[in-house]
Amino acid sequence: MALKRKLMLSAALALAFTAGAAQAEISGDVIKIGVLNDRSGLYADLAGEGSVIAARMAVEDFGAADKGINVEILSADHQNKPDVGSNITRQWIDVDGVDVIADVPTSSVALAVNEIVRQKNKAFLNSGAGSSDLTGKACSPNTVHWTYDTWALANGTGKAVVQTGGDTWFFLTADYAFGHALERDTTAVVEESGGQVLGSVRHPLSTADFSSFLLQAQASGAKVIGLANAGGDTTNAIKQAAEFGIVQAGQSLAGLLVFLTDVHALGLQTAQGLVLTESFYWDLNDKTREWSERFAELNGGKYPTMVHAGVYASVLHYLKAAEATQSDDGTTVVTKMKEIPTDDPLFGQGEIRQDGRKIHDMYLFQVKAPEESKSPYDYYNLRATIPAAEAFRPIEEGECPLVQG
């Protein structure tokens, strides 16, 4: 038995070594952080290895080694498959003694991890997934949802765009549950803010040809075309809209789920004028600039997305709470995380609500025209700041069983 444990320990160490984060300290608690995300597919750029780098930076900045706390980082690719992600999570927890799972983009995998972590009483720091169910129906005393959720994106884009003059909307909606939910949420916000939805059209998932849908959107005369879709569908729609000269003709595109890496891939020529909501951008203030430059150096020159920022900030806050409680028990640390106010260079000061929702400002950005951009990754103009108090779904509307009305 002892031999087996030794073997496992050395295997875990080898893993930690490949992640490059093995600490020299052996004494004290070993906090093992498993960064689980997509490292080969659709989300490899916006999460992937960058999230591991971010977690490593958090451990470094926390000064774990100086404080005598031993932290190891493991990483794995869930390949966007819930069963693969679920298997890795269980194995990490049962065999490798992992205490915290971080990142986990793709809602289906995140929801699966959420359940396992709750059963095993560990901690789950979600940054990459958007499902607002994580702090709603599926909320758990072991989960913190850090960076963003679909409600916040719909709300941010919907409200801020209407307030800055885009009061008539037309939706291009991916025809499945996720797209419908985005359209529904955004419509509600737009109408509440005094805007008007002129119509919408549903396109099949992963379609290659948006021309007929874009023509309908153009003909509607709406000032804003909302893209209630994600990933490849969003980028395809933006590319084809550029070919139709939709933005040049005076309509603007509002992406409801667009990341910095998507804009980078599209290029400013194509993406210019696009309006989108994020909770982090590298060029917000001195602190974010400094951190992002450090990050980019470690990440081959690629700048961080809000998902990377969220992994950094959530791991940092977790370590603070773990230090304060001297524990790596799931609910103990997460409860502490909710008690102490959050403070980090990327999201500033904030708090974590009872339902696990991290509260901070959200920002409405507009993608720059190529001539406005002065340096690499100089992509966004800040159009509006959505204050923390209004940025997220009110706690009582989430139907989270942890919150007693």
Add this chain to the structure above:
Amino acid sequence: MAAARDIAEPKGRMAGAAGAIPRHHYAAFAVMVALLLVAPLFVYPIFLMKVLCFALFASAFNLLIGYVGLVSFGHAAFFGGAAYITGHTAKVWGFPPELAILAGTAAAALLGLGFGLLAIRRQGIYFAMITLALAQMIFFVSLQAPFTGGEDGIQAVPRGVMFGFLDLGDIETLYFVVLAIFLGGFLLIYRIIHSPFGHVLRAIRENEPRAVSLGYKVDHYKLLAFVLSAALAGLAGGTKTIVFQLASLTDVHWTMSGEVILMTLLGGLGTVFGPAVGALVLVSLQNYLAQIGSWVTVVQGTIFVICVLTFRRGIIGELGRLLKRSL
């Protein structure tokens, strides 16, 4: 796809039409059972359960491709469809696990009947395309229907208590239940293959016009084989839902149909033990290579290419050739 040609003309026809069950099959089976009984002491049990579910899935698929020569490219529909039905009945309707899995299996069988009635009228690539098209419809339904939860899937499916006394929350109990389901399914497939019915299936595979001329109603045999294969694939899917407590779009996606073909080819087309070995190899790759990140798919592809180029009969097929026995 080089594989498609291989499938269309299976080469390793090691499983001859011998009537009695060969003695070395008993030995191989005993070895397999013994390994599976002690395996959880050394390997993570949840991982083993995943392997068992996929092994059953691949064996069910092999029944069709290896013994009837029908290449279905839509088996994900049965696997994933059953996973959804099991998840829904267990979570929302509160079925105990045994009934939920049975419901999933029954749904897959019904689905198989529908698919089969349409698809067996055609052969070769047309058959594959019809099954693929129908499976894509099931994918679309899974994406759209409210009960499947869209891309989030059905999460937090309770494992429950089987037959009122086997608490599946306990990992060991769960392992042995899954093992029993796998062995049951495996033996059933074995029995089917070695029954007179199985011999007729092989006759159809070897020479369909001759089977017709001998007076066999070929379509009836094909349909029954198709439904059996679908039901067993459903059994595997339903069991997987109980193990992982979730059912998701991954299970109905066409790549799942591709994966099961890969497992069967890798292990050995038309061999009794091959698909299970193929499933073990592929699931292990997915799982243990997860740490190396973006190389997973590259490694998987390379192994597939090596397999097709150097040992076309698959692992067990080649082993059987070396031992001069059909395994």
